[in-house]
Structure formats: structure tokens, C-alpha cells
Amino acid sequence: MVKRIRIGVRTPPCRPAHELAEFATTVERAGFDTLYVPDSQTLWRDAFLTLYAAALSTSTLTLATAVSNVVTRHPSVVAGLARSIDEVAPGRFILGLGVGHSSVEPIGLPPSKGAELRGGVDQIRRLVRGEEVRYGDAVAQLRDARPDGVPIHVAATGPRNLRLAGGIADGVILLSGVAEEPLTRAIAAVREGAEAAGRRFEDIEITVSAHALVTDDVERDARIIKPIAAAIAQRGGGQALAAAGIDVAVPAHVPEVVPDLVHAEDWDHAVEVSSRWISDADAVAYARSFGLFGTPAEIVAQIRATQELGVTGIFFQHVGSWDLPDALVTSVGAEVLPLLAEQH
DSSP: OOOOOEEEEEOOOOSOHHHHHHHHHHHHHHTOSEEEEOOOTTTSSOHHHHHHHHHHHOSSOEEEESOBOSSSSOHHHHHHHHHHHHHHSTTOEEEEEOOOHHHHGGGTOOOOOHHHHHHHHHHHHHHHTTOOEEETTEEEOOSSOOTTOOOEEEEEOSHHHHHHHHHHOSEEEEOSOSOHHHHHHHHHHHHHHHHHTTOOGGGSEEEEEEEEEEOSOHHHHGGGGHHHHHHHHHTTOHHHHHTTTOOOOOOSOOTTSSSOSTTOSSHHHHHHHHTTTSOHHHHHHHHHHTSEEEOHHHHHHHHHHHHHHTOOEEEEEOSOSSSOOHHHHHHIIIIIHHHHHHTO
16 A cells, blocks of 8 residues: 655635636636645735635535745734634644745845744744744734644755755655655655754655646657746756756846746746757656656656655646646646556
């Protein structure tokens, strides 16, 4: 009997909250465990309001931020929001936190440092449980607390933040995709952080995010991933790409793509621009190594391979930022999840 892995899907809150709430019911009916919503205030609607609406329209679906931060939102504000969602969806909310790149950079603020994130996690955890937290001369305490708290998962990429997450979080969200070599390194760093903090690594949820597409022709369809691969190279991820045989240099700014490669408003245009650096062969290599691209059987095999490395959850991503992942939810729900269920 193969241990069950939790499967989620990420959707940008690119539509009004009531439409996202309706979409959440579709995700729940399709058999997914978790709906992840990113928190980037200049790009989309509010993540927490979206999840609150989704909480009211669902009954079993776990709801998570992927991710919020403690720069644009004070820890006491995050605690109040987390408490409010868990109140209407008891035991179904996960607070995902990170350094805040897509929230802070558009407004000229730096991502949070390790000490700030560590302190924020501690404050939020204590406040949600109803404990007192001192801020200078003031002492804050939430009313109507959630004594059991809410799970806090920390998103991390670099070794330092991975170790930090292993030391403080209930779960870690890995942004390295499913490629074996970088995934193995990331999990090892989480384990190192957990052990240094005197924690059991086995108690930490390990969730991996991966762009995905159910297809019987990866060579034909992989080109849609080019902007993602280009953005990784752009952000200093050359070492990870090299593991898949991709060796490229991408300028720090690509002004033709608005607002940026990952969140391009015109994805087809972003694909064409990214083709300057990412070849068709590179796209196929990236899709097969880092993503969940392939037939349902191939995707299930990839998921099982991550489990062997210690992964306890995966969430699927489509490449769009301005549309809902309807096709991905339909194809994964109809073809991948039943195949996974057969192996439990």
C-alpha cells in the first residue's frame, strides 16, 4: 500500500471573489485536497478575502496561502486573518508564508530577512493561540483565538531559508520543482534545519510546487514553459537548470514582457520573447525534469518518485496568471487523481 500524498492546485485570485469561491467548489468536486492562492496585492485580488469566500462555499477542501508575507502585512494582521478563516473553516486553513518577492518588489520594499520571517512566524503562532505578544510598550492579544493554532508553512528556495523553514515551520513549500537533484538538496537542507533546532524532520510537511500539463506530446507542448525557465535563469537559478542540461543567461530585465516573465499578461508573447534564450529542447528538458508534464501515468510516476525523496504533498500550477486553471483541474481531476487513488 502506497502512502497517500496530498494533491493541491494553485490558482491566482485573478477574478472576483465570488467567482473564485465557485471555482473552489469545482476544485473540491474534482478530488483535490488543497487550494493554494498567492498573495500579491498589485497583481490580483486579496488572497485572504478570496480564501474566506472559498471557505464559505466548500466543506472538505483545505485552503492555503501560497504565499503571504510579514512585510506588506504586519504579523498581527496576518494572525487576525488566519484566525478569521480558520474560524469559518476549522482545521482547513494553512498559512503559507515567504519572503514576499511579488508583493514587496512592485512597491519598492525589500524581501524579509531570515530574522524578520522567524520573528513573524513566532508572533503569528502565539497571537493565533491567544497568547500575549509585546510590541515596544504595547502588549497585543487576539480575542476569539484559535487555541490549537493554524499550521504555518514556509516557502523557501535557497539553503539558508530552507534551513530556517526546517527549524520553525509546520511545513515547507519547496519551489524547486520535482527535479531529483535540486529537490534532494532542498529536502536535505530542511532536514538539517530541523535537526539543528531539535525537531523531528518526520513531523514537517514537505510540499512541492510544480508547473504541470497533462499531454501525450511533451515535445509539442513544452514550449509554454519557456518564460518560467527563463525567469529561473534570470533570478540566479543557473545551477538548478544546469542539472537538466540547460545553460543560459537571461537579462535581469526584459521590458518587452509586462509585468514580468512569470506573470506575463500576454503569455504567447512571453513565450516568443523567451525563445531568444530558451530553445525548444531546453523547454522539453525543463518540463520533463522540473515539471509534471506528460501522460497521466507519467505524471503519477513522477509524483511517486518525489514521495521516495520525502515529499508529502504536491500542488499543480498552470502557466497563467490571468486565468483560472480550469483545464488543469479538469484533466488532473479526471485522469491523474483516479490513477493515484488506485495505488493507495
